[in-house]
Amino acid sequence: MMDQPANSSPSNTGAPPEVSPAAAWLDTGSDHALREMHAYMRLTREWDLRYEKMFKTGALSKWYSSVGNEAATVAAASAIEKGDALVSLHRDAGAILRHYVNIETLIPEIFPSNMNLIRQPLGGDSRERLFRLACQMLGRQHGYSAGHERSYHYNHMEPEHGLIHIGMISHLGSMIPVAAGAALSFQQQKSDRVAINFIGEGATSTGDFHEGLNIASVWKLPFILIIENNHWAFSTPTSQQYACDNLASRAIGYGMAGVEVDGNDPIAMHQVMQEAVQRARSGEGPTLVEAHVGRHRGHSEGDDSLDQVPGDELRGYLENDPMDLIETRMVNSGIVSRAWLEEIREKCAALIMEVVDEAMSMPEPEPNSDRSIHAE
């Protein structure tokens, strides 16, 4: 019988795995790193809270919340650069916002002027991107799919700024091979760019997970798949989804690198991602990252699927809210004050409110049943 890998994860108790220490390379700049991560996490949190509210008031018919996923997604996207491909799923607002938006151009006072960002920002108009994103969520003409597709089901390309973003289709697992294919295009073009993609732990049961990762590893594609393991797929717990100790161990079966990480810790997450990106850029092939995050909401707003989550487990997730964790850490280490965090929160909320209100006032698309199904 095969040995089980040594570092199996704690089983799905409420508490996430122990917080890993920040990476050595970030030590000197860790104040900066925390501030940067935090700003985007906060922007993402306010983004979601806004739509959750709109769902409650009936202004929106459906919403999949990414509350709880902010540390994992923001930190993951912090590891990619101009020309890299982001392929996102339904709880990846953090990755999208991190990649699309230079927050300091929208809220100039948010960072000290001498702050080094972890990565160089993409060029282009952050405000317009954020605005179009809001239009997209609301099915407006000005959204990225002109009202034809829902929420995160769109692509957005700005070749002039090296922005490559491929959104999801509903069929889970399908985007894994597609994202690996983006990585293949880089390999073919002999560029050192990489593609990153997200997947829920539930969708690791799909055939496309297997086929996509296997080919990616055989072809040594510059590809990173991040499992956002929130321990529930709709109403299905991991015990009914898979029987292995941890999903990162599947990497063994593909002969690729596999890492398990606390997805509530953006610094640990970022380090893992940096290493994976480095591996990919240097031709050493793909990495499977399993990031444990908490399940804070129902599967989608308004459903009662949270009822399936045992009270203890849920409490563990809420007590380890990545927003709270990072803010406590920042305050405890004296980087910022609670008052300043509150100011940031208000600024982010105000920005989102403004953008979403503006999007709400935009026109819906006009009937066009002749929209072409073929590129001309």
Next chain:
Amino acid sequence: MMDQPANSSPSNTGAPPEVSPAAAWLDTGSDHALREMHAYMRLTREWDLRYEKMFKTGALSKWYSSVGNEAATVAAASAIEKGDALVSLHRDAGAILRHYVNIETLIPEIFPSNMNLIRQPLGGDSRERLFRLACQMLGRQHGYSAGHERSYHYNHMEPEHGLIHIGMISHLGSMIPVAAGAALSFQQQKSDRVAINFIGEGATSTGDFHEGLNIASVWKLPFILIIENNHWAFSTPTSQQYACDNLASRAIGYGMAGVEVDGNDPIAMHQVMQEAVQRARSGEGPTLVEAHVGRHRGHSEGDDSLDQVPGDELRGYLENDPMDLIETRMVNSGIVSRAWLEEIREKCAALIMEVVDEAMSMPEPEPNSDRSIHAE
């Protein structure tokens, strides 16, 4: 990064892994065990040689040879009993013959009268089964699919004898979930029966391999999947098929038992299978068995795919022909003489010749384009 499992296999050099010792439980009866395995392996070998010849003379339009797979398949099927389900692929004549036929009723002098068979044989008419199998290979009316399906693409059920055999469809991987479903039916019926299924190493890349094994493990189904790793899929070597050290390690990612074994050694193979069957019968769930076998022939007769196999590697396979290995072992340990082995060979060849000739003289089916697509 995940640890690699300790017992990784030798990479695909020509030579198979070292021969494991026969299992302790077989020690006392190992003469018998070898004789039994050998008889069925020889029957299988002669079966294939006959069709290979018919292919060469044009009497048959296509043939996938199972030469080289006899030890693995015969030993695997020796581990199942009445009421268990056999789900076979294209190189599993050994398993089918072992399961269908009581060779001692066809060639009464083949075993000493005091010999204990590893398992109790199924009841029913061995000669008729063998004959119908030949008719099936030749597309005759009397075959198991009445000429509608090719070669091993058929099912055969004899409920009164506890014979449950589901054959393949062409689409590789598809039968894995189906075989797991047979195991599910046993679980539902609270019986302790098991289902075994075979797959080539190439077809482990299919999504159905993943989906089937994952569900089987989550549901703890009494299911055993045997990978016949002949290191080539048509013309594709394992280096272009997967990047892991060995396929048994995939079991880790499903939280199931996984074993790598020398498929040229029927005693080692049988031991592994016995353990797996035991595990399944006692409710401990599925096992993934990776049996290394040699690639002795082209993918199908008459193609030139063997040209892709490096000469050294091919030589290694031929030198480790499981027929030769077992016969040398039997002779060296004084169980039988070369002359007796030759007699067995002749008897098996004569039996096959007779049955196949008889099948050749049988009528082909009559046109019936109204054969029902629905059960009435």
Next chain:
Amino acid sequence: MPNEMTIEENVLYIEALSHALRDEMRHDPSVMLMGQDIAGHGGAFKITKGFLDEFGPQRVRNTPIAESGTIGIATGAAILGQRPVIEMQFADFISCGFNQLVNVAAKMYWRTECSVPLVIRMPGGGGMGAGAFHSQNVESWFLHSPGLKVVAPAFSDDAYRLLRSAIKDPNPVIYFEHKFLYRRERTDLKGTEIGDRVVGEANVRRSGQHLTSISWGWMTHRVLEAAEIMAAEGIEIEVIDLPVLSPLDLDPILQSIEKTEHVAITHEATRTCGFGAELAARISDEAIWNLDGPVRRITYPDSPSPFNKKLEADRIPSVDVICDGWRQALQS
């Protein structure tokens, strides 16, 4: 086991489905359910809420997210005596289990004479702004795949009766249930006898002498509405509903056409190679001399489903579009 029937007035379509599943599970212990989130949660639409408690985790199984694996496992279990009923969370996801369905399950009986008593429940259709992947009507793929039976009821009573028949049938049955009807359609369950096979059915739901309309699922309701409007104009539409698409019962259609000499097919599926094409082909083959005009097809265009509701509404045949289609058919 008891073979009890639910007899109840004014039953929601979605409740009819629950009743059928529950009654059939009580009746036949080999019936088992598989699907994503169908156990504790009761499924995305709560059709199996409470089933886990009544029937236990062996017979009501949450599956991993693996449509192909699930259909394959159900097929294997069905060959050996179980009667699995699979819930697709949405009909659209069947594409992920397509091979198992069209190549393994569908062809099994013809190939091997082993029967595969398997039902796949397919919550399908649009009208709710659910976008390109939660709105599709894909019956035609399966009608073009020999070996499957295909059901698509429009009314609660048909839904109840045919779901039970589908489970009893020894063949794989693709059972399309329309999400738009779940909480909108109500009919009495009267205890109509339940067949142990799915057979062709073409039911005249309204009589008329000017034009024969053929439809199924949600569209039958729009057609009935449209027929009211036309009646006010003095035009009487004969409305034929097809709760069973395969096997097809063509005779009532041909008889109706003999009377009306005009025919229109309305479907929500995209146009090219939809079932409307097959019906049109059959009708013009067998009844061309009775026709006083071409067979009209009133369908979704060849397009994915838009998320924006206005855009979607622009594509689904509306009552107005149906009436217009009929007027044109009658003019030509």
Next chain:
Amino acid sequence: MPNEMTIEENVLYIEALSHALRDEMRHDPSVMLMGQDIAGHGGAFKITKGFLDEFGPQRVRNTPIAESGTIGIATGAAILGQRPVIEMQFADFISCGFNQLVNVAAKMYWRTECSVPLVIRMPGGGGMGAGAFHSQNVESWFLHSPGLKVVAPAFSDDAYRLLRSAIKDPNPVIYFEHKFLYRRERTDLKGTEIGDRVVGEANVRRSGQHLTSISWGWMTHRVLEAAEIMAAEGIEIEVIDLPVLSPLDLDPILQSIEKTEHVAITHEATRTCGFGAELAARISDEAIWNLDGPVRRITYPDSPSPFNKKLEADRIPSVDVICDGWRQALQS
């Protein structure tokens, strides 16, 4: 890069495919091939033999046995500038990659305005006793899936020209090549201009005034043979071959029917919801007043393909069956 054309006489269908791939790979460095056993071995049919040596392992890639993964990866690469051409080892295996094709690749442009220049080569069709899983004709599934183009050439010259056009086209193209024709059909490659899009084509391959026949792929050859027989009886068939099924060029068909007033469609695919149904529906919708009889469909029955050659031959429309179908069409 050179845009050279192969000009050669008497070229086998299978060689035309090789030439098209090679010429297009020489012309456009973004073209890459993926498929099982296509590299060193040159594919199950040896169409890409020698390509590995000429173009190297980056552009000629053996894939693991993973149709869905392969199509998905090709789709991702296509979005970002590659032009992948996938070889299915047999067309039948497309069912394993069905979701990627109909939901990801097909809908991508409509959803996102990102184009997916992808070709899937599908060695399909029967006639060789290859059984239920190596003989299917599944074009209709894809014709019912908006966003795909579908090609099915009958002649070497069309095969060459349309494969090159398909690779240049910015859309996913399902390219059916018929295995029975591989080593039987020969035509001259004359250097006909190559479009950079696949557009509808309906080509009159023989003129006649009594009946319009529509077909594609292998069946066009049987139809031409049958037309000879009928000619000897004084009946002139107008043979229209459709090398492109989608987009459909209907006009030449309607024009022909205006003249002949009779029409029959012959296809090797199973009958129900096959493309014959769509053609029959379109024709009877747009040309019913020109028809002097129903639209006949001469097709495979709704059945899998038998292994035994006699049983198979009994199902594929033969020259005799085609002639009979026509005679009936002309009588009615």
